[in-house]
Every structure is written in C-alpha cells, then in structure tokens.
Amino acid sequence: xxxxxxxxxxxxxxxxxxxxxxxxxxxxxxxxxxxxDAAMDLxxxxxxxxxxxxxxxxxxxxxxxxxxxxxxxxxxxxxxxPMISAPMFIPITFECTILLGGLTAAISMILxxxxxxxxxxxxNVDRFAGAARSKFFLCxxxxxxxxxxxxTAGFLESLGPEEIAEVPR
Amino acid sequence: xSQPVELPDKIHVGPVIDEGHSLASVSDKVGGIVLKRxxxxxxxxxxxxxxxxxxxxxxxxxxxxxxxxxVWGINIPVGWGFAIINFVWWIGIGHAGTxxxxxxxxxxxxxxxxxxxxxxxxxxxAVMCAGMFPVLHTGRPWLAYWLFPxxxxxxxxxxxxxxxxxxxxxxxxxxxxxxxxxxxxxxxDLATLRDTAxxxxxxxxxxxxxxxxxxxxxxxxxxxxxxxxxxxxxxxxVVSVHTVVSxxxxxxxxxxxxxxxxxxxxxxxxxxxxxxxxxxxxxPVRKFxxxxxxxxxxxxxxxxxxxxxxxxIVAYGYTMEAFFGYFSADTYEQHMIWNRMTGTYAIFYWCxxxxxxxxxxxxxxxxxxxxxGILWIISIIVNIGMWLERFVIVVTSLHHDFLPSSWxxxxxxxxxxxxxxxxxxxxxxxxxxxxxxxxMITIFELRMLLPGARVKEPVAQ
Numbered sequence: 001x002x003x004x005x006x007x008x009x010x011x012x013x014x015x016x017x018x019x020x021x022x023x024x025x026x027x028x029x030x031x032x033x034x035x036x037d038a039a040m041d042l043x044x045x046x047x048x049x050x051x052x053x054x055x056x057x058x059x060x061x062x063x064x065x066x067x068x069x070x071x072x073x074x075x076x077x078x079x080x081x082p083m084i085s086a087p088m089f090i091p092i093t094f095e096c097t098i099l100l101g102g103l104t105a106a107i108s109m110i111l112x113x114x115x116x117x118x119x120x121x122x123x124n125v126d127r128f129a130g131a132a133r134s135k136f137f138l139c140x141x142x143x144x145x146x147x148x149x150x151x152t153a154g155f156l157e158s159l160g161p162e163e164i165a166e167v168p169r
Numbered sequence: 170x171s172q173p174v175e176l177p178d179k180i181h182v183g184p185v186i187d188e189g190h191s192l193a194s195v196s197d198k199v200g201g202i203v204l205k206r207x208x209x210x211x212x213x214x215x216x217x218x219x220x221x222x223x224x225x226x227x228x229x230x231x232x233x234x235x236x237x238x239x240v241w242g243i244n245i246p247v248g249w250g251f252a253i254i255n256f257v258w259w260i261g262i263g264h265a266g267t268x269x270x271x272x273x274x275x276x277x278x279x280x281x282x283x284x285x286x287x288x289x290x291x292x293x294x295a296v297m298c299a300g301m302f303p304v305l306h307t308g309r310p311w312l313a314y315w316l317f318p319x320x321x322x323x324x325x326x327x328x329x330x331x332x333x334x335x336x337x338x339x340x341x342x343x344x345x346x347x348x349x350x351x352x353x354x355x356x357x358d359l360a361t362l363r364d365t366a367x368x369x370x371x372x373x374x375x376x377x378x379x380x381x382x383x384x385x386x387x388x389x390x391x392x393x394x395x396x397x398x399x400x401x402x403x404x405x406x407v408v409s410v411h412t413v414v415s416x417x418x419x420x421x422x423x424x425x426x427x428x429x430x431x432x433x434x435x436x437x438x439x440x441x442x443x444x445x446x447x448x449x450x451x452x453p454v455r456k457f458x459x460x461x462x463x464x465x466x467x468x469x470x471x472x473x474x475x476x477x478x479x480x481x482i483v484a485y486g487y488t489m490e491a492f493f494g495y496f497s498a499d500t501y502e503q504h505m506i507w508n509r510m511t512g513t514y515a516i517f518y519w520c521x522x523x524x525x526x527x528x529x530x531x532x533x534x535x536x537x538x539x540x541x542g543i544l545w546i547i548s549i550i551v552n553i554g555m556w557l558e559r560f561v562i563v564v565t566s567l568h569h570d571f572l573p574s575s576w577x578x579x580x581x582x583x584x585x586x587x588x589x590x591x592x593x594x595x596x597x598x599x600x601x602x603x604x605x606x607x608x609m610i611t612i613f614e615l616r617m618l619l620p621g622a623r624v625k626e627p628v629a630q
Binding site: 006007008011014026027028029030031032033034035036037040042044045046047048051055065066069070073074085088089091092094095096098099101102103105106108109110112113115116117118119120122123129131132133134 | 346364382388390402624
C-alpha cells in the first residue's frame with residue numbers, strides 16, 4: 001500500500017498501475033475523485049440498472065394495487081363510473097415508483113460495495129485513518145495474479161509515494 | 170457531477186469556503202464539533218428548554234386521546250383547524266431541505282455543500298412534526314394503520330381516489346426517501362468520525378453506523394451514481410408532495426380551495442417557508458459554532474435570493490386568488506374573497522400580506538442579504554407569515570361555505586396551542602441533539618470545494 005500527498009499523484013499512480021496490468025488494486029480517497037474512474041477504468045452501471053428495475057416494479061405495483069383494490073377486492077359502483085379510473089391512480093403509482101426506485105438505489109449501492117463489512121485488512125495500517133481525512137492511498141492486493149512481493153513493492157516505490165506500508169492480513 | 174466550478178468572486182459575495190482551509194482542517198473543524206467540543210451551558214439550556222416545551226405535546230396528545238378531538242377548537246363547518254394548518258406548515262418547511270440536497274445537486278451548485286446536511290436534518294424533523302397532526306386528528310391515533318392498504322378481517326380497503334390517501338403515500342414516501350438520502354450522505358462522514366474518534370465507545374458507535382465504509386475508489390464510483398439517482402428521484406418527489414397536499418384542498422369544491430393555481434402556489438410557498446426556516450436555524454448555529462468561514466455570507470446571500478424569488482411567486486399566487494375570486498362571477502367565490510379581506514379573520518389576512526409580501530421586499534438590498542441579524546428577523550417574520558397563510562386558507566374558506574345557516578367561527582383552544590407548541594419543542598429538541606451527535610456539515614463534500622482537491626497530474630517522469 002502506497003500513500004500519496006496530492007490527488008494528482010494518486011490519479012497518475014492509479015493509471016500506471018492499471019497500465020502495468022494489475023487487476024486487483026484499489027485507491028482510497030477522502031472524497032470522490034472523478035478522474036479516478038477513467039484512470040482505473042471504473043464503469044459499474046449495475047446500480048442504475050437495479051434502480052430502473054426497482055422503479056419499474058414500484059410503478060407497476062402501485063398501479064396494480066390501486067386497480068386490484070378498486071376493481072376486484074372492494075369494487076364500489078358509484079353512478080356507473082369506471083372501476084379502474086386511471087388518472088386518480090397516478091399519484092400513488094408515482095409515489096410507489098419513487099419509493100421503490102430510491103430504496104433500490106441506496107440498498108444496491110450498499111450491497112454491491114460489500115457493506116456492511118465489519119473487518120477489512122486495510123485498516124490494519126495505522127496511517128490508513130488518513131484516508132478518511134486528507135491522504136490518498138493506493139493498494140495492490142496480494143490476490144492479483146501479477147502480485148509478487150518484492151517486484152510489487154518495487155513497482156509501488158517507482159510511483160513516487162510518500163510512504164509504503166505492507167498490509168497485514 | 171463534475172468538480173465544482175469556481176466563479177469569479179466579483180459576481181458573488183465572497184467565496185463558498187474561506188481561504189486557509191485544507192483537507193485536514195475542514196475534517197477536524199466539523200468533526201471536532203461532535204468529537205472534541207465541550208458541552209456548553211448554552212447548549213444544555215437550549216436543549217432543556219426545548220425538551221420542556223416538548224412536554225406540551227405529551228400533555229396535549231394525552232388529553233386529546235382521553236377526551237377526543239372535541240378538546241380542540243374544531244367544529245362543523247371548520248373541521249380542519251390547527252391540525253391541518255400545522256401539518257401543511259411543517260411539511261412546507263421540510264421542502265427546503267430536499268430542494269437544497271437534491272435539486273441544487275443536480276444543478277451542480279457547489280454552495281449547497283455546506284448547508285445540505287443541516288437542511289436535510291431539518292426536513293426529517295419537520296416531517297416528523299407534520300406527521301403528528303393528521304394522526305392525532307383522526308381522534309383514534311392507535312388505529313392510524315387503517316390508512317395503509319393491508320388485508321384485514323373487515324374486508325375493507327382504502328379509497329385510492331381520495332387525495333387524503335394520496336397524502337398518506339406521498340408523506341410516508343417523502344420521509345422514507347429523505348431518511349435514506351440523508352443516511353447515504355452520512356456514510357463517508359461517519360467513517361471519518363470513526364477514524365478520528367479517540368474513545369472506544371464513539372469508535373464503536375460511529376463504526377457500526379458507517380458499516381465499514383473505507384473510502385475505496387470503487388465504492389465512491391457506485392456511491393456517486395446512487396447519490397445522483399437518489400437526487401433525480403427526490404426532485405420530482407419534493408414537487409409531488411406539496412402538490413398532493415394542495416390536492417387535499419383543490420380537489421374539494423369549497424370556495425377558495427377549488428382552484429388550479431394551488432399546486433404550484435403551494436410548492437413555491439413550501440420552498441419559501443423552508444428557506445426561511447433554514448435561515449432561522451443556520452444564522453445562530455453559524456454564530457455559536459464559529460462556522461462563518463464554512464457557511465459564508467455568500468450562502469446567506471444565495472438563500473436570501475431564493476427566499477425573495479419564492480416570495481414573489483407566492484405574491485403572484487395571492488394576487489391571482491383575489492383576482493379569480495372576483496372574476497369568477499360566482500357568488501360564493503366572490504363572497505369568500507371579500508370575507509377573507511374584510512370579515513372576522515381580516516386581520517390574519519392583512520398580517521399575512523405584510524409578512525409574506527411586504528417584508529421580503531427588503532431582500533432586494535444586498536446589504537440586508539448579507540447582514541445576518543436583519544436576515545434572521547426577516548426569516549422569522551416569513552415563518553409567521555407562512556403559518557398565517559395556512560390559517561387563512563383553511564379557516565376562511567371553511568367558516569363561510571354555501572349556506573349561511575351553517576356558518577360558524579373557529580378559534581383554537583389551549584389544547585390546540587399545546588400540541589402546536591409541543592411540536593416546536595420536538596423539532597428544537599431534535600435539532601439540538603443533531604448538532605452534537607452528527608456532523609452538521611457534509612465533510613467529504615466540503616473537501617471537494619477546496620482548491621487543493623483539484624486533480625493536477627504531475628508530468629510523467
């Protein structure tokens with residue numbers, strides 16, 4: 001794990017790490033850095049896809065609930081007006097769409113990020129607390145097929161970090 | 170979202186964050202309020218006072234449950250009274266929080282970053298207070314779950330064509346989504362608190378809440394996507410909530426309520442009162458916690474501008490109401506507007522015009538927009554004005570309806586006031602607790618505003 005002082009150095013280092021062929025590595029930053037998405041080739045759109053499905057289910061479910069209750073479960077004939085009076089069902093359909101869409105967006109983000117995760121080895125490095133404050137970290141994991149203890153340490157050194165630490169398991 | 174674009178200072182009143190702050194200093198400053206700052210006498214006094222006022226709610230609700238809704242001033246024809254006035258007032262206040270957090274996020278307004286957390290907390294607390302009223306107004310709050318559609322032995326279902334049921338769905342969705350959005354925004358900051366906390370207990374509590382967030386770039390990418398989606402969903406939601414609230418009125422046929430201008434006019438009024446409440450709360454907080462370098466005069470100036478803009482929309486709404494009342498050629502509508510201006514409650518109407526249309530005109534002056542003291546007084550006047558607006562809408566339309574034989578006046582009783590002041594106590598109690606246990610400013614978004622946060626890649630060696 002290498003520590004950097006500025007976001008610029010980290011982005012450059014992350015790009016070089018990816019270009020060197022590493023797959024299992026991650027950057028840790030105190031705030032989202034959009035340049036990293038390109039540097040690390042991050043393009044996970046599953047959260048958007050899940051949200052769309054959630055919203056769609058909410059939409060169908062909301063309209064279905066109104067229609068089923070009004071036409072099947074408790075039909076009330078009021079002067080022969082239609083049982084499924086669509087315009088009157090729109091507000092609830094809309095609210096259900098937002099409710100399920102929003103909940104899936106948040107829950108899918110949390111689950112796809114592997115949270116809650118009570119333990120992660122990166123926290124074993126004392127200085128890592130800086131990632132939640134003002135420092136920038138890059139970590140190459142030993143599970144990467146290219147990982148070799150000495151060579152990877154040399155590679156990290158070549159990125160010009162402030163500090164290098166080994167992450168105990 | 171791209172990195173915030175800094176506009177030249179000539180256009181604005183100062184920067185969004187004062188110079189001299191670094192990544193570490195903003196974290197320590199905002200986190201320090203929670204972790205390091207000693208509990209002050211002022212805070213204890215404020216909390217105890219709010220908590221004492223909260224007891225009014227306990228007393229008011231208890232007496233109401235024992236005796237029934239007759240202890241309130243409501244009658245027939247004025248069946249709505251304080252319960253609905255205060256419900257609409259509180260819900261409206263909540264709207265500024267979602268506007269700041271969602272709509273301004275989509276519009277990439279970087280000045281929102283310093284105030285969105287606080288405004289969202291205000292939203293949640295205001296919606297909690299709002300929720301009390303319809304539930305108590307049912308008279309049998311223990312049966313409030315009947316409002317939800319669920320299979321039951323009575324074989325009954327809610328009426329999905331009723332705006333009152335739409336309200337149940339709109340308000341509960343609004344609360345849920347606001348809470349989720351708020352928690353998602355809190356995640357990285359809870360991790361910051363966890364990693365800077367010194368005692369075992371605080372580390373455990375914030376650690377559990379942060380769920381193991383570790384600031385990973387792969388996580389941030391999904392996180393940003395989810396925030397953007399939530400903002401995109403919350404934006405139409407906030408507009409829909411007050412629209413549905415206005416449907417409670419507009420779908421009925423009561424003179425003065427049955428108008429198509431209600432939805433936009435209610436939404437503007439909601440944002441108006443919400444921004445006023447944000448100013449009422451933020452100006453003292455910024456002073457007492459020494460945050461004027463993070464919540465700068467530029468923030469106050471911008472919020473004052475939004476307040477002025479929505480005040481003008483609301484003024485247009487009042488004018489149109491009066492004009493259509495006259496122009497409708499409908500006896501009942503004409504009587505309603507004439508009675509509103511000259512009848513029993515005329516004093517309320519003219520005070521409302523004074524508070525909501527005349528007072529905000531001072532905000533045209535940049536000097537006033539950047540003087541916290543005067544701005545604070547104006548914001549309180551606007552809050553009172555918006556409460557009067559709801560009083561006028563609810564009471565003047567109901568107390569004189571179609572048949573003179575059914576006319577009656579409405580005056581609140583001591584129990585109305587007990588419940589109302591009690592919710593103010595609840596709101597303030599929650600605000601006092603919030604500023605001490607959670608970071609009241611979004612730390613990670615503040616970091617993004619700093620000049621040092623911009624990515625400048627070194628030239629490859």
